[in-house]
Amino acid sequence: MVHCFGTDARADARWLTLLDPQVCPVPLQRQLLLNGFSPDCLIGADNPPDLPAHYLDPIRQAVAATSPRTLDNGVDPSQPIHLITIDDPVYPPLLKLCDDAPPALFTVGDITALSRPAVAIVGARRASPMGLEAAREFAQALAGAGLVVASGLALGIDGAAHSGALDADGSSVAVMPTGIDAVYPRRHGVLARQLAQRGVVLSEFPPNTAPRRGNFPRRNRTLSGMTLGTLVVEAGRPSGSLITANAATEQGREVLAVPWSIRHPGGAGCLHLLSRGATLACSPLDVVNQVMPAMAAQLTGFDAPSEKTPKLTPVARKLLESLGDECLSLDRLAERAGLDVAECQQQLSLLEIDSRVEKAQGGWVRAGA
Secondary structure, eight states, X not given: OEEETTSOHHHHHHHHHHTOTTTSOHHHHHXXXXXXXXXXXXXXXXXXXXXXXXXXXXHHHHHHHOOOOOOOOSSOTTSOOEEEETTSTTSOHHXXXXXXXXSEEEEEEOGGGGGSOEEEEXXXXXXXXXXXXXXXXXXXXXXXXXXXXXXXXXXXXXXXXXHHHHHTTOOEEEEOSSOTTSOSSGGGHHHHHHHXXXXXXXXXXXXXXXXXXXXXXXXXXXXXXXXXEEEEOSOOSSOHHHHHHHHHHHTTOEEEEOOOOTTOGGGHHHHHHHHTTOEEOSSHHHHHHHHHHHHHHHHHTSSOOOOSSOOOOHXXXXXXXHHTTSOBOHHHHHHHHTOOHHHHHHHHHHHHHTTSEEEETXXXXXXXX
């Protein structure tokens, strides 16, 4: 279901309460929304048979008791904020295939862009002039070919990719690591407004969510999950771009990387990805050729891209999320993930076999980080 904020302050408040992780945990949000439960339905309906009353009654009471609220639009106040839930037809179709898909997305702009074939372009924030030029050129060509260009609205490569798509009169999607009530980074306020007018800006996080460190890997999984493939234009090691590439691999999406000289430190991450099987992207045509089969499947509605690797167990996923893009000792990682050391070691061994983590000096890191 799609909810438009600004027409009913009480309904707005109920949605914001239901989507508050402190009121309703995210997995439970996903389960309720997949079963068609809006806040009003939740208040008036019986409990689903697989959800005991002691789980739902406190949530139902909190939603019913909420006071009217408004939601600030930090992207483009001239447009409404739409909330797209996971059971709605306009929810990104590839993202919905991911077992950790966000329950809902706060969006500003053309929500129909979310259903069109898209490619993610990511890279370094402190990009070189050559990297910025490459990102803009790839984005221009891909947008000109009819693909939606998605990125994270960050400085550097992300911003160049968004701008390149707009230069080609194409469509671009920006996925933010903060609430929709504030643009991050602030320097991209004008760009965000342009994207909302010619594409869409979205966030899975509730309002007043600051750019906390743990939000970025979560944002990156959404970005990679909603697209056919991820192109890493320029990245060092370690970097958030490699986290996005790893997420794309876990989700069964294509990963591509631009080759750089071994003497260019900003390209070390791309060379690492290529050494691990990423597709070489020397031109936009390489990207189009690589994602073409999956794009045809999305357009025809048949045989959506299957996962190339097994789905993670909840414990394994929690361990990877706790690790983030840091290097952590076994004890520190076990403490952060809420596991005992023995179980943490066992899970790490399984993840290492699957090439998802690797040992490093001082502890463990995500593979490719």
